[in-house]
Amino acid sequence: MRMNRRGFLQTLAIGGGALSAPSFANARQDKALSPGALGLLYDATKCVGCQACVIACKEVNGMPPEFSDPDHLWDAPLGLSASTRNVIALYKEGGRHSFVRQSCMHCVDPACVSACPVKALTKEPKTGVVHYDAGTCIGCRYCMVACPFNVPKFEWGSAYGKIVKCQLCDHLLAKGEKPGCSSACPTGAIQFGGVQKLLQEAHARLKAAPGAYYPKVYGEKEGGGTQVIFLSALPFEKLGLPDLPDVSSATLSETIMHTTYKGFGMPIFLFALFAFIARRNLQKGKEE
Amino acid sequence: MATAKKFSYNSGSGKPLADLSRRQFIKFCGCVAAALGMPASMAPKIARAIEQGGRLPVVWLSFQGCTGCTESLLRSTHPTLEKLIFEIISLEYHETLNAGAGIQAEAALKETLNRDAGRFVLVAEGAIPLADKGVYVRINEQAGVDLLNEVAPKALAVIAIGSCASWGGIPSAGPNPTGAKSVGSILEGRPVVNIPGCPPNPYNFLSTVLYFATFGKLPELDAHNRPKFAYGRLIHENCERRPHFDAGRFAKAFGDDGHRKGFCLYKLGCKGPETFANCQVVKFGDVEASPISIGHPCFGCTESGVGFEKPMFQRADIQRFTPPAFYPHVFEPRGEGVTPLTAALGGVAFGGAIGAGYALTNRLFKATDGKEGADKPKGGGAHEDE
Ligand code: SF4
Numbered sequence: 273m274r275m276n277r278r279g280f281l282q283t284l285a286i287g288g289g290a291l292s293a294p295s296f297a298n299a300r301q302d303k304a305l306s307p308g309a310l311g312l313l314y315d316a317t318k319c320v321g322c323q324a325c326v327i328a329c330k331e332v333n334g335m336p337p338e339f340s341d342p343d344h345l346w347d348a349p350l351g352l353s354a355s356t357r358n359v360i361a362l363y364k365e366g367g368r369h370s371f372v373r374q375s376c377m378h379c380v381d382p383a384c385v386s387a388c389p390v391k392a393l394t395k396e397p398k399t400g401v402v403h404y405d406a407g408t409c410i411g412c413r414y415c416m417v418a419c420p421f422n423v424p425k426f427e428w429g430s431a432y433g434k435i436v437k438c439q440l441c442d443h444l445l446a447k448g449e450k451p452g453c454s455s456a457c458p459t460g461a462i463q464f465g466g467v468q469k470l471l472q473e474a475h476a477r478l479k480a481a482p483g484a485y486y487p488k489v490y491g492e493k494e495g496g497g498t499q500v501i502f503l504s505a506l507p508f509e510k511l512g513l514p515d516l517p518d519v520s521s522a523t524l525s526e527t528i529m530h531t532t533y534k535g536f537g538m539p540i541f542l543f544a545l546f547a548f549i550a551r552r553n554l555q556k557g558k559e560e
Numbered sequence: 561m562a563t564a565k566k567f568s569y570n571s572g573s574g575k576p577l578a579d580l581s582r583r584q585f586i587k588f589c590g591c592v593a594a595a596l597g598m599p600a601s602m603a604p605k606i607a608r609a610i611e612q613g614g615r616l617p618v619v620w621l622s623f624q625g626c627t628g629c630t631e632s633l634l635r636s637t638h639p640t641l642e643k644l645i646f647e648i649i650s651l652e653y654h655e656t657l658n659a660g661a662g663i664q665a666e667a668a669l670k671e672t673l674n675r676d677a678g679r680f681v682l683v684a685e686g687a688i689p690l691a692d693k694g695v696y697v698r699i700n701e702q703a704g705v706d707l708l709n710e711v712a713p714k715a716l717a718v719i720a721i722g723s724c725a726s727w728g729g730i731p732s733a734g735p736n737p738t739g740a741k742s743v744g745s746i747l748e749g750r751p752v753v754n755i756p757g758c759p760p761n762p763y764n765f766l767s768t769v770l771y772f773a774t775f776g777k778l779p780e781l782d783a784h785n786r787p788k789f790a791y792g793r794l795i796h797e798n799c800e801r802r803p804h805f806d807a808g809r810f811a812k813a814f815g816d817d818g819h820r821k822g823f824c825l826y827k828l829g830c831k832g833p834e835t836f837a838n839c840q841v842v843k844f845g846d847v848e849a850s851p852i853s854i855g856h857p858c859f860g861c862t863e864s865g866v867g868f869e870k871p872m873f874q875r876a877d878i879q880r881f882t883p884p885a886f887y888p889h890v891f892e893p894r895g896e897g898v899t900p901l902t903a904a905l906g907g908v909a910f911g912g913a914i915g916a917g918y919a920l921t922n923r924l925f926k927a928t929d930g931k932e933g934a935d936k937p938k939g940g941g942a943h944e945d946e
């Protein structure tokens with residue numbers, strides 16, 4: 273028997289499909305919001321694009337400037353990077369525009385924590401802050417791939433590169449201070465507080481001025497919920513916030529992973545497949 | 561009293577402020593409070609200090625300078641110089657403003673040093689030349705450095721006014737033939753408040769003196785002993801041309817279109833981004849003017865190592881980088897700088913990776929498919945399913 277490419281792909285598809293059909297015994301539940309969870313409410317309709325939050329973030333975290341112009345005149349990050357933990361981006365369409373803040377969302381059930389093989393990324397049980405421990409990190413960068421918001425960044429320029437991302441200024445929280453960005457914001461567009469309170473506040477704003485907002489609080493459910501939540505006048509997808517299912521990607525990936533490894537199914541299947549190919553190639557060699 | 565004779569209507573003590581109406585006076589104290597970054601409610605306290613404390617005796621010595629600092633002070637209008645020296649402070653000795661001259665003036669100085677020892681403020685203007693035993697400044701047959709060393713120990717506080725006194729200024733610029741030094745470096749071990757500037761803003765001097773009179777201590781100083789209320793921020797941070805800097809609108813030559821439109825002077829060598837001073841807030845000459853506001857780049861006079869040292873039109877080393885007035889787009893391609901060139905390069909690399917992957921797949925299947933794929937085009941070619 274000869275196996276051509278189509279056959280090969282079919283075999284794979286059937287095998288994979290059979291194994292990944294969810295077996296509910298292994299389905300993991302989304303993690304829930306801790307009652308003491310802390311977060312930020314970013315209201316794009318209040319943001320004037322002053323970028324005071326970007327400067328403050330650099331200051332409180334001791335981050336260097338990032339140049340993107342040939343004369344090196346400005347700290348002008350084009351996005352999150354190893355020296356930038358938050359960024360204000362602009363969306364323009366016709367006569368309308370909106371700013372949007374890009375930074376770690378402090379997911380309720382973070383994919384980065386799930387993907388990290390050595391627990392360098394951890395979710396603080398009480399505050400829910402997603403913390404990074406450089407001493408534990410092995411530099412595998414799985415978190416970068418896993419994060420649905422493309423947040424963790426790697427110090428590519430360093431021989432012992434570390435991951436850089438917003439940690440909700442937990443060094444300031446420990447001193448009873450607020451995160452740098454929210455303290456600096458002159459318009460109250462970034463509000464720091466308990467997530468439950470922030471959600472209430474966000475809904476109150478939606479109710480008080482329904483015409484002014486896109487009728488949704490982003491992050492309440494998206495990707496299993498985030499502790500940094502958003503309000504905006506424009507649809508969130510336009511501001512680059514992905515349209516995620518309500519279930520966290522950590523739940524999806526861990527369920528698939530645990531299911532495929534259930535009863536050692538996937539390894540046995542793959543072994544059988546490769547044994548088959550090897551045997552066939554051997555036979556072919558003999559025939560020729 | 562010699563001083564009383566010197567300034568005919570200076571009683572040395574008694575009622576100050578005879579000429580200022582109460583209202584004007586409180587307003588003036590309010591201005592001082594504002595300059596010091598204090599609430600207006602401080603004004604009465606400053607007023608009380610001036611009224612009750614008696615006027616602070618001040619001795620002003622001139623060394624290696626152009627007298628521009630004095631000229632600058634002469635041009636302050638709220639209060640005017642006469643009000644300042646007769647009603648608010650008691651100016652006991654000042655070579656340019658002394659009524660008497662020669663023996664008379666020197667006698668006045670001797671008397672003040674005796675009578676007011678330990679309670680007068682010494683203001684030093686100009687650098688101190690040390691080369692050749694200090695011969696390059698001689699006053700009353702005395703070398704400048706010796707005069708300073710005689711007067712300073714008796715003073716309650718020492719203020720170095722102007723860039724020359726603060727850090728050497730013009731006389732100390734290379735090759736510094738006279739060995740000019742700052743006042744602070746001569747009086748090592750004793751706090752000297754520096755009010756640099758070429759010329760310094762008279763209100764920075766005035767506010768420092770009145771702060772001292774009111775609170776009995778010196779205002780908070782920075783690492784270069786400059787009062788923070790005046791030298792705490794960069795010129796660049798308070799500049800009226802700053803929006804042009806942030807938006808990338810620069811004058812590129814004197815008189816060009818951008819210069820006429822009032823654009824930022826950075827590319828003409830403005831040292832605002834590395835110079836700490838409040839010129840852009842307090843301005844000069846009571847006509848709301850500063851070098852930058854009349855179209856000339858700041859040359860960094862308050863900053864040692866910048867003014868008189870860096871070429872006038874060389875670009876400044878920006879001290880605090882901040883974002884420009886434009887933004888990354890929401891869907892900015894990340895990671896690489898987004899010039900059309902890097903975007904194109906990125907595209908090539910990405911395309912290459914896909915091509916390589918495709919070729920690899922082809923080769924893999926050539927192996928498993930035997931002859932079947934042998935005459936298919938290599939890598940990147942159309943690849944039909946069988
Ligand atoms: S946004 Fe990304 S990095 Fe931040 S917690 Fe969620 S998964 Fe982790």
Ligand code: SF4
Nearest residue numbers: 329438440441451453
């Ligand atoms: S919480 Fe702190 S680290 Fe995070 S974006 Fe704000 S300032 Fe930066």
Ligand code: SF4
Nearest residue numbers: 319320322323325457
């Ligand atoms: S500081 Fe506030 S208003 Fe300014 S850019 Fe940041 S979020 Fe917007």
Ligand code: SF4
Nearest residue numbers: 796799824825830832
């Ligand atoms: S570079 Fe000079 S002119 Fe331009 S904004 Fe700064 S201080 Fe003003």
